Structures are given as C-alpha cells and as structure tokens.
Amino acid sequence: MLTTSATTQVIPRRYELDWLRVLAFGLLIFYHTGMLYVERWGFHFKSQYLSSSLEYLMLLSSPWRMLLIWFISGYALGAVILHCAGWRQYFKFGLRRTVILLLPLLVGLWLIVPPQLYAEMVQKDGLSLSYWQFYQAFFDLQHPLFADYQSGVWPHVDVNHLWFLRSLWQFTLLVLLLMPILNSRRVQQACRWLFQLALPWQVFAWSLLLLAIRFAASGDAVRELQGLVVFLLGILVVRQPDFWQQLAQPRRWLGWLCLLNYGALCGLYFLAYQPDQLPALLQPAILPGLHLSFSVQAVAMLCWILVLAQRYLSKPHRKLALANRMVFPVYLLHQSLIIIAALWLTPFALGGFTEAALVLMVTLSGSALCLLVCWHLPLLAPLVGLRTPYQFSTGWRKAGLFCGALLVTPLVVNLLL
Known part of the structure; x- marks a missing residue:
C-alpha cells in the first residue's frame, strides 16, 4: 500500500495496471509487425505482401493503444511522486529518472535504431553497402550518404519507435515543475468535481478534448499533445477514488459503444479512401466524422479496458513483477528486430503468413536472448532499462548514476534546446 504524508488517503496498488502495462507493450510487437503489411500506412520498411484489409484489423487498437500506455x-x-516533499526530493527524483530513461534512449539511438534506417535505405534508395560499411558512415553526422535523412535528435540519428522515451522524459520534467499547481487545493477540488461526474459525461468531455487537439494541431504534435493529456489524467486519478469506484460498476454500455463505434470508424475509414461512394454534399463531412469517431473510440476503449481490468486483473501473480521488468528492454529492441527479420526474409518470398510468423519468432527469440544476457551481466542491464535482482553497493550505485548523468548530458541539452 502506498500512503502520502500530504493526505491521510491510502493509495492502493493497482495490479490491473501492472497487467495492462505488460499486455499493452506486448501488443506493440504484433502491431508493429502488422505495420510491415498494411498498404497505406507509412513505416520504415514494408513487406512485399501488402493488404489494405489488414488496416481495419489494426483499427481495433490504433485509437487507444498508446493512450493506455500514457495513462x-x-x-x-503520480503514485511515486506522492512520496516527494520539496524541491530537493523532486530534483533527486528527476535526476534519477533522467538517467533511467535517457541512458537506454542513448543506447537505442546509436545501437538499436540504426538497422531500421539501413533497411529503409536499402528498400527506398537501393543502398548496396554492407551494414558494417553503413554503420561506419552513420557516425559521421555530415556524411553525404544521409543527405535525405536529416531529421532526428542529431542529423539522421532519429528516435523512431523510441519517441515514447523522449516524450516520457520531457513530460516527467514538466510534471515535476507543475507539482505545486497540481497539488494545490483548487486543482484537487476541481479534479474531485470532474471525476464525480457520471462516466458518460467524462467520456464525452475527454473525447471532445482529444478531438479539439486533433483539429488544432497536426502531425506528431497531435500524438504528443494527446499523450500529455492522458498522462496528466493518469497522474490526477491517483488520488481520486470516485473515478475508480465508477469503473468498478457494471459498464455494459461502454462495450456496446466501442463495438458500434468501431463499425462506424471502419465505415468512415473506407469512405475516406472512397469518397465518391457518398453524394458530393456529404463528402466534406467524412474527415471530421472520422476524427470524431477515432476520438470517441480512444476514450471509450480506454475506459472499457480499465473496467475489465479492474474486474478480472486486480490480483497479484508471482510472475507479474518479473514480466514488468522485461517490458522496457523488449520495447527497446522489438521494432529493430522486426525490421531486421523482415529485411532478411524478403528475398525468400515465403508468403505473407509464413513470413509474419517467422518475423514474430525472430523478434521474440532475439528479445529473450538479450534479456538472458543482460540478466546475467548486471552491468549491461541499465543500458536496456532492465532491473535485475543483483544489488550493487551504495558507492557503486552513486558512481553509476554519476557516469550515467555524464553520458546523457549531451542528449539532455539537445532535447531541451
């Protein structure tokens, strides 16, 4: 049980969120494998076996998968920083979190993500260099080979799927700066009022907010702003038992809403690519309708998953803590393993189903091998965000934190400027 000195309220450990974290990041493996095969969605590498029909299956999780992770x-x-009192503790927490998040990101930028760029250049540009030749050139930030790939943290050194780590770190710093406001009496009173509203009204309000962001922003800014909103929502509900009590009640209407709206979402998605199927007068309404349906689905599915998880997954398991430790390194590695496997298998022309199955096998096997190595070599574990049972002495921990802070300092400067 977690308690806070700021209030007498007891914050329970929500095992359902631990389960959902494992399941949500596990879903990313299948989702990013699917990205190899969807015809109209951009990705760093594409299989020769493309399908537009698969996009409708992907729409089952597209609206809510990242929002669930943000929540x-x-x-x-929010549960951790309840223990912090004063700027000194916030600073220590922020420093430790900076190393924990940005050290694996730094490793990802220079070691894990480059194979994705290599595969992309092989497919799009006909690159004929070996990977070793490519990787030697990769360290030259001015190399002409990457003239068309200048975006990134540094030129052509991009985050790709690791954008979540970058944004999580930035959002964490923002929250630490906002803690005096978030802890203020007025904000807490406003939150109590908000989360006492009937759940349909909350779904309606959050859907409108996500929709407004979608219309007000564009590109990656939509993803970032919506993630920030749901991230803050997750922080605020830590001390709002009314929210969790509402989710504990039977919510069959949420399931029906998600099912019916998914049908509407698929229909609107089809019309977005086939606008001539509607009269000319109605065609301008397709895109706004699609955005509205997408936003409603995001919020409704998020709430429904929380309802189901609270009912069926709110129990601990002896393997749950271990599974949660494995999430971070698997997230770090999975997309590069998927793309490496797809690049290697493409010349064999095995067929879509066989190829996809082998891609999944390579990804899971490669992730397991990395976990096994880092588990038995604790000095490597922090580089991939793996927490092992091995206990370093206080002196070694301080030295590791100091060295990690030095290593990530250039990245910190680059991300903040």
Missing part, C-alpha cells in the same frame, strides 16, 4: 505511465509517476 499507466502517468498513474505510476
């Missing part, structure tokens, strides 16, 4: 991350942060 869980926000709740986890």
